[in-house]
Amino acid sequence: MSLPDTIKLIQGELGAERDGVFGPVTAAAVLLALHQRNLENPVASVSTQTPVSSATIQFDERSEATLATLDPKAQPMFRQFLCLAKATAATFGCDYCLISGYRSWAEQDALYAQGRKTDGPIVTHAAGGYSFHNFKISGDAGVFFGKLYMDGGTPAQQAKAHQVHAACAQHAAACGLLCGASWTSMPDEPHYQVDVGHDSPTAADRANFQAKGSIL
Numbered sequence: 001m002s003l004p005d006t007i008k009l010i011q012g013e014l015g016a017e018r019d020g021v022f023g024p025v026t027a028a029a030v031l032l033a034l035h036q037r038n039l040e041n042p043v044a045s046v047s048t049q050t051p052v053s054s055a056t057i058q059f060d061e062r063s064e065a066t067l068a069t070l071d072p073k074a075q076p077m078f079r080q081f082l083c084l085a086k087a088t089a090a091t092f093g094c095d096y097c098l099i100s101g102y103r104s105w106a107e108q109d110a111l112y113a114q115g116r117k118t119d120g121p122i123v124t125h126a127a128g129g130y131s132f133h134n135f136k137i138s139g140d141a142g143v144f145f146g147k148l149y150m151d152g153g154t155p156a157q158q159a160k161a162h163q164v165h166a167a168c169a170q171h172a173a174a175c176g177l178l179c180g181a182s183w184t185s186m187p188d189e190p191h192y193q194v195d196v197g198h199d200s201p202t203a204a205d206r207a208n209f210q211a212k213g214s215i216l
């Protein structure tokens with residue numbers, strides 16, 4: 001049986017919509033079912049739980065497209081994180097999606113220049129080669145309510161998005177990721193990167209990436 005078919009089967013069992021996509025409704029239904037099973041049979045549930053592999057779960061289209069731009073070694077970390085983050089966002093009635101991943105050095109330079117025109121807002125503080133997005137190990141997340149992008153919504157929607165980001169960020173470290181919200185000088189709440197031991201790319205990172213296409 002293919003994985004989408006398996007997810008449909010689980011969705012059928014849980015009474016969720018059978019679309020084969022592991023989204024917030026399915027995540028919430030799974031959490032609820034596990035919670036109920038734990039209440040009913042706390043001892044047996046520990047030994048009989050079969051772990052679900054985040055490597056094969058099909059996320060929403062935008063997250064999948066973003067994941068595909070990342071380093072193959074970074075993808076399992078972000079997949080594991082998304083599983084936990086989507087389940088967490090579901091408890092707020094929202095979805096958590098990866099909306100931006102790899103940017104080439106030229107694209108980064110263009111973004112950097114855009115924020116430095118006299119009247120433009122600052123889009124990024126990093127020029128090409130100075131953001132881990134340029135090394136395929138960073139992704140930006142967005143909070144969605146249906147199709148509505150909460151981060152770009154009304155002040156009330158942005159406040160809710162902030163709550164969801166804060167809750168989801170709690171899972172980052174366990175997945176080997178670092179959230180930009182923890183940066184004291186320039187906090188970047190939706191930003192996640194593989195924790196390589198330093199916050200910004202070094203000259204060695206730039207040399208390695210240009211030589212091998214990966215710093216992992």
Ligand SMILES: [Zn+2]
Pocket residue numbers: 133138139140188190191192
């Ligand atoms: Zn970012």
